[in-house]
Amino acid sequence: MCTSIRFTDNSGHMYLGRNLDWSFDYGQQVRVMPRGFHIPYSFIDDATAAHAVIGMCIDYRNYPMFFDCGNDAGLAVAGLNFPGYAEYAEGPVDGKTNIAAYEFPLWVAATFSTVDEVEAALRDTVIVAKSAGEGLGVSLLHWIIGDSQRSIVVEVMADGLHVYDDPVDTLANQPTFPWHMENLRTYITATSDFPQTATWRGAELKPYGAGAGMRGIPGDCYSPSRFVKAAYLNANYPQKESETENVVRMFRSLEGVVMIEGASRMGDGKFEKTIYTGCFSARTGNYYYAMYGDPSIRYVSLMDAEGASPDRLVVPEPRRS
Numbered sequence: 001m002c003t004s005i006r007f008t009d010n011s012g013h014m015y016l017g018r019n020l021d022w023s024f025d026y027g028q029q030v031r032v033m034p035r036g037f038h039i040p041y042s043f044i045d046d047a048t049a050a051h052a053v054i055g056m057c058i059d060y061r062n063y064p065m066f067f068d069c070g071n072d073a074g075l076a077v078a079g080l081n082f083p084g085y086a087e088y089a090e091g092p093v094d095g096k097t098n099i100a101a102y103e104f105p106l107w108v109a110a111t112f113s114t115v116d117e118v119e120a121a122l123r124d125t126v127i128v129a130k131s132a133g134e135g136l137g138v139s140l141l142h143w144i145i146g147d148s149q150r151s152i153v154v155e156v157m158a159d160g161l162h163v164y165d166d167p168v169d170t171l172a173n174q175p176t177f178p179w180h181m182e183n184l185r186t187y188i189t190a191t192s193d194f195p196q197t198a199t200w201r202g203a204e205l206k207p208y209g210a211g212a213g214m215r216g217i218p219g220d221c222y223s224p225s226r227f228v229k230a231a232y233l234n235a236n237y238p239q240k241e242s243e244t245e246n247v248v249r250m251f252r253s254l255e256g257v258v259m260i261e262g263a264s265r266m267g268d269g270k271f272e273k274t275i276y277t278g279c280f281s282a283r284t285g286n287y288y289y290a291m292y293g294d295p296s297i298r299y300v301s302l303m304d305a306e307g308a309s310p311d312r313l314v315v316p317e318p319r320r321s
């Protein structure tokens with residue numbers, strides 16, 4: 001499964017990150033798409049990228065199929081599995097902006113500067129169930145989109161395209177976003193405060209230490225549980241100032257909902273694990289990432305596309321953070 005959170009630093013710069021949980025590696029790589037890059041959309045002709053975009057993707061014949069990405073205006077997006085609920089249009093609809101599901105993160109980040117702009121454009125947009133290429137199928141996803149002001153969740157189901165304001169800046173997998181928000185009400189007594197000593201009849205019950213107020217927050221990997229735990233951690237983490245502190249915040253928070261090999265099998269019997277954790281920083285344009293087997297954090301930057309030819313995706317040299 002996957003989990004994503006968004007937050008801002010003291011000066012309002014956004015960080016959006018995600019765990020990508022699955023049983024195998026897709027051969028994903030970090031790429032930078034330069035501004036002006038020609039985008040061969042399925043249903044839009046002659047499009048070029050208004051923004052430079054950085055993120056994790058499959059570099060499919062010089063076409064970035066982004067899993068999550070951010071742009072030079074500070075807007076970022078991540079796609080998370082949503083099978084059993086996601087239902088896209090079977091074909092394009094006349095008079096609408098038609099976007100194939102696999103194009104969605106790229107279209108958002110290449111075209112828009114703010115969540116408000118995306119939300120307005122979505123009123124006239126249809127997400128189409130078109131495969132990216134032979135054998136690739138159509139991924140059933142929902143998306144979180146964030147900027148310095150807020151985040152939204154986009155869910156396309158049989159009853160249409162829904163855009164939800166995401167006041168907890170969190171997304172996991174199934175079920176729907178409104179269900180996850182309703183479920184949070186079960187946990188409103190959870191607190192990070194140091195517990196008081198309780199008196200039960202004649203007994204004085206002192207806390208063992210910190211953490212008692214958090215009891216009841218789930219620690220398993222099930223999607224509703226990850227949503228609750230990620231939302232709790234994101235709501236209680238103190239505001240931080242520097243880039244390093246905020247990148248640490250992202251990686252530590254997402255570690256809180258990490259999937260550890262052996263803990264849970266997928267339907268096909270294989271263990272699911274956090275293949276990678278990624279974090280886009282709108283402050284620097286850096287994309288930080290760490291892999292399951294190599295948890296050291298590396299990063300690449302949007303700057304790596306500066307002066308690059310708009311014809312090719314940039315293959316950036318990873319730096320150690």
Ligand SMILES: C[C@H](CCC(=O)NCCS(=O)(=O)O)[C@H]1CC[C@H]2[C@@H]3[C@H](O)C[C@@H]4C[C@H](O)CC[C@]4(C)[C@H]3C[C@H](O)[C@]12C
Binds near residue numbers: 080081102136138
């Ligand atoms: C598997 C990934 C989602 C991880 C996740 O949410 N897992 C949940 C597990 S569970 O079901 O809920 O158990 C998704 C996120 C982005 C997806 C990829 C991107 O959409 C880009 C292309 C799109 C193509 O249609 C399929 C290949 C693909 C390369 C996708 C493969 C896969 O579906 C990815 C990698």
